[in-house]
Amino acid sequence: MKLTGAELIVQLLERQGIRTVAGIPGGANLPLYHALAESGLRHILVRHEQGGGFIAQGMARATGRAAVCFATSGPGATNLLTAIADAKLDSIPVIGITGQVPASLIGTDAFQEVDTYGLTIPITKHNYLVKDAAELVQVIPEAFRVALSGRPGPVVIDVPKDVQKAAVEIDALPEPGAADPAPRPDPASLRRAAEMISAAKRPVVYAGGGVISADASGLLRELVARCDLPVTATLMALGALPADDPRFLGMLGMHGSMATNAIVDKADLLIVCGARFDDRATGKVEAFAPNAAVIHIDVDSAELGKIRSLGERDAAVSGDVGVALTALLALAPAAKRTQWWKEIDAVKAAHPETPPEDPMHPWSLIRSIGAMAPLDAIVTTDVGQHQMWAAQAYPVRYPRSFLTSGGLGTMGFGLPAAIGAALARPECTVIALVGDGSLLMNVQELATLAEIGLNIKVFVFDNGQLGLVRQQQELFYQERYVASRFERRPDLAAIARGFGIEACPLASFDAAVVEQALLTDGPVLVNMAVSETENVFPMVPPGAANVQAIIRAPKDRAGRRS
Amino acid sequence: MYIPNTIIELLVDNHAGVMSHITGLFSRRGFNLEAILCAPVNGGETSRMYLLVNRDGRLEQIVRQLEKLRDVRSVTVRDDYDHTVFARIEDLITSGAG
Ligand SMILES: Cc1ncc(C[n+]2csc(CCOP(=O)(O)OP(=O)(O)O)c2C)c(N)n1
Numbered sequence: 001m002k003l004t005g006a007e008l009i010v011q012l013l014e015r016q017g018i019r020t021v022a023g024i025p026g027g028a029n030l031p032l033y034h035a036l037a038e039s040g041l042r043h044i045l046v047r048h049e050q051g052g053g054f055i056a057q058g059m060a061r062a063t064g065r066a067a068v069c070f071a072t073s074g075p076g077a078t079n080l081l082t083a084i085a086d087a088k089l090d091s092i093p094v095i096g097i098t099g100q101v102p103a104s105l106i107g108t109d110a111f112q113e114v115d116t117y118g119l120t121i122p123i124t125k126h127n128y129l130v131k132d133a134a135e136l137v138q139v140i141p142e143a144f145r146v147a148l149s150g151r152p153g154p155v156v157i158d159v160p161k162d163v164q165k166a167a168v169e170i171d172a173l174p175e176p177g178a179a180d181p182a183p184r185p186d187p188a189s190l191r192r193a194a195e196m197i198s199a200a201k202r203p204v205v206y207a208g209g210g211v212i213s214a215d216a217s218g219l220l221r222e223l224v225a226r227c228d229l230p231v232t233a234t235l236m237a238l239g240a241l242p243a244d245d246p247r248f249l250g251m252l253g254m255h256g257s258m259a260t261n262a263i264v265d266k267a268d269l270l271i272v273c274g275a276r277f278d279d280r281a282t283g284k285v286e287a288f289a290p291n292a293a294v295i296h297i298d299v300d301s302a303e304l305g306k307i308r309s310l311g312e313r314d315a316a317v318s319g320d321v322g323v324a325l326t327a328l329l330a331l332a333p334a335a336k337r338t339q340w341w342k343e344i345d346a347v348k349a350a351h352p353e354t355p356p357e358d359p360m361h362p363w364s365l366i367r368s369i370g371a372m373a374p375l376d377a378i379v380t381t382d383v384g385q386h387q388m389w390a391a392q393a394y395p396v397r398y399p400r401s402f403l404t405s406g407g408l409g410t411m412g413f414g415l416p417a418a419i420g421a422a423l424a425r426p427e428c429t430v431i432a433l434v435g436d437g438s439l440l441m442n443v444q445e446l447a448t449l450a451e452i453g454l455n456i457k458v459f460v461f462d463n464g465q466l467g468l469v470r471q472q473q474e475l476f477y478q479e480r481y482v483a484s485r486f487e488r489r490p491d492l493a494a495i496a497r498g499f500g501i502e503a504c505p506l507a508s509f510d511a512a513v514v515e516q517a518l519l520t521d522g523p524v525l526v527n528m529a530v531s532e533t534e535n536v537f538p539m540v541p542p543g544a545a546n547v548q549a550i551i552r553a554p555k556d557r558a559g560r561r562s
Numbered sequence: 563m564y565i566p567n568t569i570i571e572l573l574v575d576n577h578a579g580v581m582s583h584i585t586g587l588f589s590r591r592g593f594n595l596e597a598i599l600c601a602p603v604n605g606g607e608t609s610r611m612y613l614l615v616n617r618d619g620r621l622e623q624i625v626r627q628l629e630k631l632r633d634v635r636s637v638t639v640r641d642d643y644d645h646t647v648f649a650r651i652e653d654l655i656t657s658g659a660g
Contacts, residue, residue: 117579118579118582121579121582121583121586122586122590125632126631126632127579129578129579146632300630301626301629302623302626302627302629302630305622305623306623
């Protein structure tokens with residue numbers, strides 16, 4: 001059959017099971033858009049390519065399947081970069097297809113030419129510049145295979161306009177690209193890990209995003225029950241165990257609870273599952289679980305020993321977390337760890353949590369929303385204080401139901417990621433917990449949302465500040481508040497209404513308003529006026545050990561005028 | 563402090579972006595790269611590349627990161643090679659300059 005490169009791309013995407021793509025057309029990808037007209041693909045017209053990238057991320061994070069976004073050359077491609085970099089750091093399978101100037105013009109500073117290939121090398125798992133339309137039959141399936149295999153990640157395919165227009169003769173379309181079989185760990189390393197688990201007196205599981213991306217949460221729950229193991233999670237692993245599981249200790253690290261960090265500190269064995277010793281999780285690395293031997297399970301063997309070197313007493317398990325957990329379930333004897341749980345309970349008793357009393361405290365608001373939300377709701381967050389409060393307070397019940405920008409920490413993630421999640425899981429209510437600062441970074445996507453009318457509830461934590469920046473200035477920069485306060489505060493509810501989204505302000509707590517928002521069909525925005533000066537605690541000061549977290553602002557600051 | 567060097571031998575797909583992928587990995591991750599030698603083999607379908615790198619604690623991490631690149635087909639640390647080839651290039655460069 002004879003097809004244009006653009007038609008070929010569209011057909012290959014359909015064969016990959018893609019139903020929805022997000023993007024914006026422009027000169028260099030118009031042939032691709034032309035081909036969309038005759039396809040079954042649904043196109044979501046975003047208002048900024050970064051929004052398109054995050055919509056694709058929302059789809060991918062909510063399902064584990066690869067998702068696709070389109071951008072034109074030059075500014076379209078550069079606008080997409082942040083969302084691609086974000087996907088790289090959180091290992092999300094997103095495929096960006098960018099238009100490029102015709103091949104004959106590459107290198108001539110043509111109109112809207114940028115070196116998309118060069119720009120995306122460091123922020124993708126792999127990237128392609130397609131020189132010939134015939135290559136597409138190999139490149140598109142391979143892009144999906146690369147994005148999904150092993151440790152997932154983003155792929156960018158840059159396609160010059162003339163390649164999109166060129167006619168190609170092909171006999172048959174190739175098989176869709178799929179993830180390679182999950183890499184199986186070396187059995188000896190698993191046997192050793194099982195022995196270490198059964199010999200340990202004070203083991204702790206440190207679960208990371210790899211557990212979610214390997215769809216291994218169920219297996220983790222089984223192993224944890226069988227071997228009676230306490231579990232802490234990184235920001236990326238929230239939902240791997242239900243928040244109310246008695247063996248779940250909550251999040252560790254910079255804004256983890258004092259008790260959780262203290263328990264990790266006491267561990268004699270850390271069972272690291274799909275986590276990478278990120279500095280936000282470990283604090284000062286040398287002081288992180290200093291007495292623990294380590295079992296490090298990761299599908300990306302470059303992570304083993306990257307931050308925490310593994311020695312004689314440790315075990316490196318290179319392979320799929322799910323495969324490893326299945327093996328450990330068969331190898332590790334069942335256990336009951338009464339003594340260790342006694343110690344854990346004592347640590348918890350020594351660091352009691354005192355929830356804020358004010359119902360308008362963001363922590364309380366998040367608890368209230370969580371209590372009223374449907375059990376299968378998907379939550380997205382932006383980046384800042386509200387994100388950390390969400391991680392602390394939202395009762396995350398399932399994997400892939402807490403979507404947040406962990407590695408790159410990109411403000412503006414919450415709204416478009418919610419749109420992507422709602423597109424991929426239309427049966428679920430999607431709750432976007434966003435900051436007033438972050439919302440404005442992709443506020444234009446309210447137009448997209450109004451147009452497609454998804455079941456998304458946007459709750460804005462409006463503190464008139466770049467709150468997390470303000471907090472650091474208060475705690476570590478002698479209260480010099482430079483550029484962290486908004487001098488003028490826009491009326492975000494009015495803005496939402498201007499986009500055609502139902503919206504209301506919430507100045508004092510009213511459960512009925514929250515409930516009404518959750519029950520209303522379609523998009524709603526609730527703008528919640530919260531304190532301008534609240535801080536997220538505990539907080540591990542940058543560079544300090546996790547056990548040196550502070551739980552309130554030091555009151556005796558030298559030179560402070562009141 | 564003297565840090566001894568060693569050679570990493572790579573077999574890579576031969577296309578325009580590969581060198582960028584390799585050198586970008588080194589600069590991005592803060593690995594030292596002392597010298598590179600590269601030439602097409604197999605009629606141009608692949609290239610063989612020799613990287614002169616520090617033999618320090620990061621060597622293993624460099625190898626693992628290289629192995630993750632799609633265009634890298636094989637990575638071998640060659641302790642059996644002497645470094646005269648790089649020394650000869652240095653001679654060539656200095657004599658050419660003089
Ligand atoms: C794109 C981007 N720019 C800057 C930052 C640095 N930063 C981290 S948190 C933050 C403040 C976020 O403010 P807001 O969204 O209102 O949330 P809050 O902390 O007030 O809850 C800033 C500026 C960032 N993470 N992302």
